[in-house]
Amino acid sequence: MINYQLAREELIETLQRKGIKDKRVLDTIREVKRHLFIPPNMRGRAYEDSPLPIGKAQTISQPYMVAWMTELLHLKGKEKVLEIGTGSGYQAAILAHLCAKVFTVERISELAKEARERFEKQGIDNIVQKVGDGTLGWREFEPYDCIIVTAGAPSIPNKLINQLIDGGRMVIPTGPRRIQDLKLVVKHKGEPLITSEGGCIFVPLLGSDGWKSQEK
Ligand code: SAM
Numbered sequence: 001m002i003n004y005q006l007a008r009e010e011l012i013e014t015l016q017r018k019g020i021k022d023k024r025v026l027d028t029i030r031e032v033k034r035h036l037f038i039p040p041n042m043r044g045r046a047y048e049d050s051p052l053p054i055g056k057a058q059t060i061s062q063p064y065m066v067a068w069m070t071e072l073l074h075l076k077g078k079e080k081v082l083e084i085g086t087g088s089g090y091q092a093a094i095l096a097h098l099c100a101k102v103f104t105v106e107r108i109s110e111l112a113k114e115a116r117e118r119f120e121k122q123g124i125d126n127i128v129q130k131v132g133d134g135t136l137g138w139r140e141f142e143p144y145d146c147i148i149v150t151a152g153a154p155s156i157p158n159k160l161i162n163q164l165i166d167g168g169r170m171v172i173p174t175g176p177r178r179i180q181d182l183k184l185v186v187k188h189k190g191e192p193l194i195t196s197e198g199g200c201i202f203v204p205l206l207g208s209d210g211w212k213s214q215e216k
Helices: 005-016 023-031 040-045 063-072 090-098 109-121 159-161
Strands: 054-055 058-060 080-084 101-106 125-132 144-149 164-174 180-188 191-200
Touching: 005 023, 005 101, 023 063, 023 125, 023 159, 040 054, 040 063, 063 090, 063 164, 063 180, 063 191, 080 090, 090 101, 090 109, 090 125, 101 109, 159 164
Parallel strands: 080 101, 080 144, 101 125, 144 164
Antiparallel strands: 054 058, 164 180, 180 191
16 A cells, blocks of 8 residues: 555655745645546556656656746735646646636647546636647636646747736746746736746647647
8 A cells, every 4th residue: 555645745855855945835735646646557656756647648747847837936825827738637736726716728638538527526626627729828718827838838929928917927848849948937017027947848838839740
């Protein structure tokens, strides 16, 4: 029998060692059961600090990346957050604990459906989902206080900047298809102020303002 609670405590120590400081973020990672967001045969590895396959050639992100990106959003509890790339639903579940409402877009319908079932089973009721091309954002509910893109983009889609409130924050990995730089975008008087936060590796953001599927 795996002691998931103990494994989560060890993960928290790892995240702190790697520099995560936000107590609300750490407490949420302690609370949300990552093993319920991955295929049953991978559960023994649920609390390793690594990405894991979730099917359809996609991954659940590394816990450190989830913690780091979430920390950069500076969530206080009342925000409306747009996530691009629902995947397993784990990052959305973390956000759902830390803000008022999460809007999440996934292009692969099977993954979106599995994520929906996980939210329902766990009683998480402040996440709204849709299947579609997240490079276009989600016009219906704009503007967002924060946007988090959990796939690697060739560049920052303007449509996402447009859907951010003034003063809002966005985190997005950008750069070459195989290795990216995590960008923080803070919108100030309508203009994006962009800083590079460090290297990262994500699956590609595919879509009209992202990578085209055949591009290398
Ligand atoms: N946030 C996810 C989690 O917690 O499991 C991890 C996301 S995974 C690294 C990236 C996801 O982005 C994949 O599920 C992929 O299908 C999705 N994706 C890629 N391009 C997309 C697009 N244009 N719109 C929406 N989702 C996209």
